[in-house]
Amino acid sequence: MSRVGFIGAGRMGLPMVRGLAEAGHEVRALGRSSESRAAIYASGAEAFSDLSEVGEGADLVTVCVFSDDQVRHVCLDSPLLAAMPSGAVLAVHTTVSPRTVEAVAERAAAHGIDVVDAAVSGGPPDIAAGCLTLFLGGPEGAVARIRPILQSYGDPILHVGPSGNGQRVKLVNNALFAAQIGLLAEAADLGRQLGIDESVLLEALPHGSSASRVMGSVAARGSVRSFRSAVGEFLDKDVAVVRKTVAELGGDLGILDSVISGGHPVRYPR
Known part of the structure; x- marks a missing residue:
């Protein structure tokens, strides 16, 4: 040992x-x-x-x-x-x-x-x-x-x-993770517009073709806001590292930036 x-x-x-x-x-x-x-x-x-x-x-x-x-x-x-x-x-x-x-x-x-x-x-x-x-x-x-x-x-x-590639893969992973939370927040908002309660959506969607690991974690928490609150400290820190690293390397988050926040801030249900 x-x-x-x-x-x-x-x-x-x-x-x-x-x-x-x-x-x-x-x-x-x-x-x-x-x-x-x-x-x-x-x-x-x-x-x-x-x-x-x-x-x-x-x-x-x-x-x-x-x-x-x-x-x-x-x-x-x-x-x-x-x-x-x-x-x-x-x-x-x-x-x-x-x-x-x-x-x-x-x-x-x-x-x-x-x-x-x-x-x-x-x-x-x-x-x-x-x-x-x-x-x-x-x-x-x-x-x-x-x-x-x-x-x-x-x-x-x-x-x-x-060396360094572990972090590069993790940063891409976390950008996608944050973006998926943002997409789920928008999906919950769409559901409300259509008259569907968020809890009903989160019980149903994990069984459909839109299912993902993030969705399963959000569903277990009961709402996007609750899940975001639980992971927020680490997520916000990691997203800041993503943005800084991409900027240092002259890269572009593309559409991921818009989903995470960008010009159309993600709306977390109240």
Whole structure:
């Protein structure tokens, strides 16, 4: 089994820590507060308050913090990389700019460390069930070394190319995800115009040819507004990363931009 360092044992990260520990890996997780450390211990891992201790002797260090700035702080402005052994792998689950991944990979290479951007699609229930989708960008050898570890909570694990490509695939995925929520909001509005209650639509449409994974999740919540409220914090952050990245690369979201918001703002039912 492997020694795994884990940074970001929160809503998404803590179930990952539990899955890694249950699979028999030696897990060292960062815990800044007493509450965080107690939760980490309860998950079967060791808790440390210093990033260097998390990285020491690790085969893999996984970063699952919230924002691009936090990833840069952990990976570029802290002693983490210097503490990790040469030959280790750093995996980034956080949705960030591909340029951030490239900057981290360049810095890590000086320490003999490979970087894999391991973008995720799914939530805590998928992690607990061992079926979180992972889009991996990075060197084939590094991906092969960490795949057995990530299988503690990930399936499928998809290698989509070099470093940064995991994030690129995730950004396209999230643009479509946000657009589908927008389309469902418009569909609910159309239903009301036709005299159909949203709850009736959401009971019926998942059985028709318009069905999708997003629609099933919305239907389970009972309304577009309720689902949007549940995922809003993460969705808004990820959509902002999509817009920034596309702008940096000189690209265009096209019709996706209009559906997400654009000149015709998405209307969420009251």
